[in-house]
Amino acid sequence: MRAHASATRHLNAQLSADHGLTISDFEVLLRLGQAADRRLRRVDLAGELLLTASGMTRLLDGLEQAGYVERASCPGDRRVVHAVLTDAGLEKLRDAATTHFAQVDDLFCARYEEHELDDLAALLSRLGGNEPANCEPPAS
Amino acid sequence: MRAHASATRHLNAQLSADHGLTISDFEVLLRLGQAADRRLRRVDLAGELLLTASGMTRLLDGLEQAGYVERASCPGDRRVVHAVLTDAGLEKLRDAATTHFAQVDDLFCARYEEHELDDLAALLSRLGGNEPANCEPPAS
DNA sequence: TATGGTTGCTTGCGTACTCAATAATAGCGC
């Protein structure tokens, strides 16, 4: 179960060395890049990355200072501040995405065959949700 | 893939609320409890928990202050300092183990059936090691 | 339109780590 920590650390180190981004940085850019108008509410971003709102504030601080993300107010609700991907951020994302995805591919492709990856993804996806399967009472 | 973070955080919170231990604390006690003479070298403990040596120093600082672990020098090699589980530590481990393992069981049993757990464990165990499977070149 | 609860975001403070530097010991070749 701890195995993933080592793999994650490795990917993080590569991403950081190649592009100066942490995995969290990268995922913010990625989600913004996929979002409509390249913008998302900070709270939604936090939810997707499984961070707290305060964690997201500080994560975005760094990306704003780097010029990859801008803040924009939301006309409909003056509480919310959008995080908007800048052109520089989009370019950075494109740079980082190819090498990062290639590294992820290497990591998993080196260890699993395709149908195993499918199985693993299906199993892991259920750890996040709240739908229990059925729990057999200890039969023996 | 991030799903595990949420589950881990939940377990950590329960363990911390019930017994005042972090998961790392608990795992140290557990490994020491399973070790011969209830003692291990700090560097080996660090390797098993996937922490650095410095992380282990500070983790054990806390457990020493709490009285669960003692330091003992190694007669054969004066560089190494053993971490030794005290009687208080063993008692704490027994306390925490039952409730913690029950919570882990709940978490997984609620989501997976038995053969799925086996599959998941088998797949995840391969993320840590260094033995590649075979990587098919992109056929299509 | 007051009021009270909820949501979005930020800030202060604490924690659990990492990495780099340091020191002491071990063990090697000579």
Added chain:
DNA sequence: GCGCTATTATTGAGTACGCAAGCAACCATA
């Protein structure tokens, strides 16, 4: 013996978070 390098542990500095508290804006109810 004497240097060399590797290993073990600790320390200092920095980082990436979480939690609790706070503020402002929103919303519902009266």
